[in-house]
Amino acid sequence: MLRIIKFTCENLEDNCVTDNKSPVFRYVLESTNNKATIKKAIFEMAGWLKETTDVSVVYDGAELKPFTKYNLKVSVVDSNDEIARATLFFETGLLGEPWVGKWISDKKYVFKEKNNSPKVMVFKKKLVLKADVLKAELYSTAFGIYDVMLNGKKIGGRYFAPGFTSYKSHLQYQTYHLSGEIKNNDELSFVVAGGWAVGSFGISRNNRISADRQALLCELHVVYKDGSKEIIPSDDTWEVSEKSSFLEADFYDGETYDASYVQSEADFHSASIEMVKIKPQIEAEYGSPVIKHETMLCVFLKKDSFGRLIYDFKQNFAGVVSFKIKNARKGQLITIKHAEILTPKGDLNTLFLRTAKATLKYYCKDGEQVFSPTLTYMGFRYISVEGIKQEDIEISAYAIYSNIEKIGSFSCSSEKLNKLQNNICWSSKSNFMDIPTDCPQRDERMGWTGDIAIFSPTACFNYDVSRFLKKWLYDVKAEQAKTGGIPNTVPAQGYGFPTTMPLMAIDFWGDACVLVPWAIYQATGDKSVLKSMYKTMRKYVNACAFWARFLSFGKNRYIWDTLPVFHFGDWVAPDVSKMQQWQARSKWTATASLKNTSMTLSKIARILDLKADEKHYDRLANKVSNAYVEKFTNRRGRLLNEFQTGYVLPLYFKMFNTNEQKEAASNLEKLVKKNNYCIGTGFPGTPYILFALADNNKVDTAYKMLLNTKCPSWLYEVEVGGTSIWERWNGLNQKGECNISSDGTGGMISFNHYASGAVGDFLYRRVAGIEMVKPGYKKSKIAPLLGGGLTSAEAQTLTPYGRIKSSWKITDGEFNIQVEIPVDTECQLTMPSGRNINLASGNYSFSEKY
Ligand code: BGC
Numbered sequence: 001m002l003r004i005i006k007f008t009c010e011n012l013e014d015n016c017v018t019d020n021k022s023p024v025f026r027y028v029l030e031s032t033n034n035k036a037t038i039k040k041a042i043f044e045m046a047g048w049l050k051e052t053t054d055v056s057v058v059y060d061g062a063e064l065k066p067f068t069k070y071n072l073k074v075s076v077v078d079s080n081d082e083i084a085r086a087t088l089f090f091e092t093g094l095l096g097e098p099w100v101g102k103w104i105s106d107k108k109y110v111f112k113e114k115n116n117s118p119k120v121m122v123f124k125k126k127l128v129l130k131a132d133v134l135k136a137e138l139y140s141t142a143f144g145i146y147d148v149m150l151n152g153k154k155i156g157g158r159y160f161a162p163g164f165t166s167y168k169s170h171l172q173y174q175t176y177h178l179s180g181e182i183k184n185n186d187e188l189s190f191v192v193a194g195g196w197a198v199g200s201f202g203i204s205r206n207n208r209i210s211a212d213r214q215a216l217l218c219e220l221h222v223v224y225k226d227g228s229k230e231i232i233p234s235d236d237t238w239e240v241s242e243k244s245s246f247l248e249a250d251f252y253d254g255e256t257y258d259a260s261y262v263q264s265e266a267d268f269h270s271a272s273i274e275m276v277k278i279k280p281q282i283e284a285e286y287g288s289p290v291i292k293h294e295t296m297l298c299v300f301l302k303k304d305s306f307g308r309l310i311y312d313f314k315q316n317f318a319g320v321v322s323f324k325i326k327n328a329r330k331g332q333l334i335t336i337k338h339a340e341i342l343t344p345k346g347d348l349n350t351l352f353l354r355t356a357k358a359t360l361k362y363y364c365k366d367g368e369q370v371f372s373p374t375l376t377y378m379g380f381r382y383i384s385v386e387g388i389k390q391e392d393i394e395i396s397a398y399a400i401y402s403n404i405e406k407i408g409s410f411s412c413s414s415e416k417l418n419k420l421q422n423n424i425c426w427s428s429k430s431n432f433m434d435i436p437t438d439c440p441q442r443d444e445r446m447g448w449t450g451d452i453a454i455f456s457p458t459a460c461f462n463y464d465v466s467r468f469l470k471k472w473l474y475d476v477k478a479e480q481a482k483t484g485g486i487p488n489t490v491p492a493q494g495y496g497f498p499t500t501m502p503l504m505a506i507d508f509w510g511d512a513c514v515l516v517p518w519a520i521y522q523a524t525g526d527k528s529v530l531k532s533m534y535k536t537m538r539k540y541v542n543a544c545a546f547w548a549r550f551l552s553f554g555k556n557r558y559i560w561d562t563l564p565v566f567h568f569g570d571w572v573a574p575d576v577s578k579m580q581q582w583q584a585r586s587k588w589t590a591t592a593s594l595k596n597t598s599m600t601l602s603k604i605a606r607i608l609d610l611k612a613d614e615k616h617y618d619r620l621a622n623k624v625s626n627a628y629v630e631k632f633t634n635r636r637g638r639l640l641n642e643f644q645t646g647y648v649l650p651l652y653f654k655m656f657n658t659n660e661q662k663e664a665a666s667n668l669e670k671l672v673k674k675n676n677y678c679i680g681t682g683f684p685g686t687p688y689i690l691f692a693l694a695d696n697n698k699v700d701t702a703y704k705m706l707l708n709t710k711c712p713s714w715l716y717e718v719e720v721g722g723t724s725i726w727e728r729w730n731g732l733n734q735k736g737e738c739n740i741s742s743d744g745t746g747g748m749i750s751f752n753h754y755a756s757g758a759v760g761d762f763l764y765r766r767v768a769g770i771e772m773v774k775p776g777y778k779k780s781k782i783a784p785l786l787g788g789g790l791t792s793a794e795a796q797t798l799t800p801y802g803r804i805k806s807s808w809k810i811t812d813g814e815f816n817i818q819v820e821i822p823v824d825t826e827c828q829l830t831m832p833s834g835r836n837i838n839l840a841s842g843n844y845s846f847s848e849k850y
Pocket residue numbers: 438439444448449450451568571748753755
């Protein structure tokens with residue numbers, strides 16, 4: 001039987017509201033028959049008909065109309081003449097129509113304090129409706145983050161709308177369907193906190209970055225049952241106040257909430273029309289909004305020395321607590337603090353949150369009540385609760401993160417590796433907070449480019465992140481400096497480090513503009529992401545090449561040294577402990593990075609049929625490779641200055657000739673053995689070290705490193721109880737206590753940083769053996785790499801053509817593998833003996849003696 005398991009518009013199955021005039025439609029298949037291929041797929045919508053053999057089409061029919069609901073159908077016929085059908089609805093938003101609503105704010109509110117967030121603004125409007133309502137759609141956005149309410153009740157499940165974008169260029173608006181729910185005299189209100197645009201944000205905690213105070217823009221489109229229509233826009237007939245239950249709301253510091261406050265007593269006055277200082281393009285939400293996911297339960301640990309109740313959620317995650325209390329008195333203050341770790345005495349250790357207070361203060365009303373904050377979030381595992389008896393509070397939490405679908409899984413016979421995979425997923429979820437962030441707890445939570453540059457391949461196996469990451473890439477594009485540099489954090493949102501930024505191109509971090517689109521393309525086969533990012537990538541690689549050649553001659557010609565001024569180098573490499581030592585490795589990491597980005601760009605140019613570019617960047621890549629080998633090695637595969645990343649990058653990026661490659665792999669192996677199979681790589685080398693070993697006949701060493709539990713290693717973190725991936729390999733000691741005090745790295749000790757979880761790519765591609773050969777897995781390989789004493793492994797991920805799965809086990813001297821190959825694709829399966837088997841789509845099982 002042929003079945004469509006997913007049918008999407010702009011990658012959403014439901015509730016898509018788009019301003020894209022050429023939306024993309026996709027379907028994903030499943031078949032119980034082997035060897036099924038697609039004969040044809042017919043898409044149909046409002047008189048538009050498109051036949052294809054592909055799994056996606058770009059709409060190219062008559063111009064879409066704004067504010068319109070469309071019904072799309074697809075029917076797919078396969079090679080067995082089986083038919084599968086699916087339908088979906090999507091809607092258009094404003095589609096470029098001018099807003100009738102005006103930006104409104106409170107001109108009486110002057111907010112000038114430094115480093116904190118503004119008072120929360122509440123906007124309200126009593127609706128005067130002329131007749132019974134058939135349909136009502138609310139379109140809204142803000143500078144700041146907002147919750148929208150109908151008669152005081154929150155509408156929808158989003159957190160932090162309108163989301164985080166490069167506000168100077170673009171801003172999302174949301175659509176809420178209120179049809180049938182609203183009636184005359186209802187009250188529509190918005191609570192708008194500072195968020196990223198106005199509140200304190202970034203390491204330096206600047207505020208008012210995009211606007212001097214919050215502002216709201218909305219319009220309610222009403223269709224009455226009698227057929228008449230009306231638009232109720234934001235304007236000066238709305239009322240505003242800075243008095244509400246929300247006394248404070250800030251991403252880093254938390255929320256202060258007074259449940260006893262009676263909103264009707266607030267000093268509401270007329271809202272004022274706001275002259276906003278930036279004018280972004282306003283577009284229907286095109287990202288993956290933050291919503292509630294898992295409900296997290298906790299256990300009570302103890303009362304600390306101050307009488308505070310300490311709870312453990314047993315999992316480090318990003319989210320918000322939720323509680324139910326009884327026997328409360330009006331005005332009673334409950335204080336909840338959050339932390340990732342405990343001190344040796346068992347109290348909260350909040351030292352590494354730096355300036356983030358991560359505190360929830362709640363003033364009770366009388367009696368029973370429930371609460372969960374909506375205008376902040378924390379990264380935590382433990383909380384302390386003060387101001388209430390244990391028996392009077394029931395506490396849990398919600399993990400909140402972007403609405404991304406889990407599409408992959410990995411497990412094997414090692415429980416520790418399974419835990420590592422679980423930790424990788426938790427750190428992904430904790431840092432997919434509308435944008436890809438570095439960490440969810442301390443005073444950063446920023447879109448650090450280097451972290452996602454190296455992590456995106458792993459992310460693409462576990463989650464469908466294409467919509468989420470494409471939104472962010474739109475910001476990357478918008479934020480590129482004229483000279484080609486990409487800010488270290490995107491959206492930069494006031495973070496101007498280093499100050500020479502406008503000039504800069506920074507290896508690995510800036511590489512995100514090439515590596516992230518490339519990862520999405522490989523996982524999905526979606527060329528549009530390459531097309532839309534091509535100019536940005538090209539400009540960036542040109543800038544890198546410019547700086548590599550700048551004032552350098554002879555042997556140094558393509559060595560990208562520290563010019564212009566700054567690189568991160570072998571960031572957080574554990575074999576050296578100082579930031580300066582990581583940075584001192586920049587010329588190796590930057591030069592290798594340039595080889596990688598220019599090589600990748602050449603491949604992309606080929607895909608986009610840009611022949612001259614293809615050649616040009618290929619030549620550049622070769623020149624850079626030669627320079628690396630000339631300058632840094634003895635030409636026989638030995639680095640003059642040896643360190644793990646120094647070998648890993650040229651090995652993985654194929655910068656050596658065959659003999660050098662062999663020698664370099666042996667030299668890397670020696671280094672690894674000398675280091676007791678412990679990790680010595682920073683951000684640039686960590687994703688690739690196991691490939692550099694395993695793909696060069698050092699499988700045993702690669703597995704010893706992967707399975708090592710000595711510090712620093714991936715499984716050391718697991719061994720000492722880590723529930724997420726850490727920023728620093730030696731974050732906790734054997735007893736689970738933090739063992740880094742002040743080591744000159746500015747308190748960079750986060751326990752929820754996905755970067756080194758980039759090893760997830762190796763788990764899928766080598767341990768389970770699933771490898772994409774043609775983008776989107778149109779062609780794939782399954783070749784499990786046996787070793788490390790593992791007796792089984794299983795991984796699967798959802799490709800655009802359907803599920804690909806590899807599940808192998810070794811029992812009684814026999815190797816057995818079961819595979820699932822997506823519809824309309826081919827796969828080459830390689831058995832441990834080296835036997836190759838070519839497969840079309842379907843489910844298969846093979847065995848051989850092992
Ligand atoms: C962040 C990193 C980031 C780095 C850049 C840190 O503070 O947390 O993950 O990439 O700075 O150096």
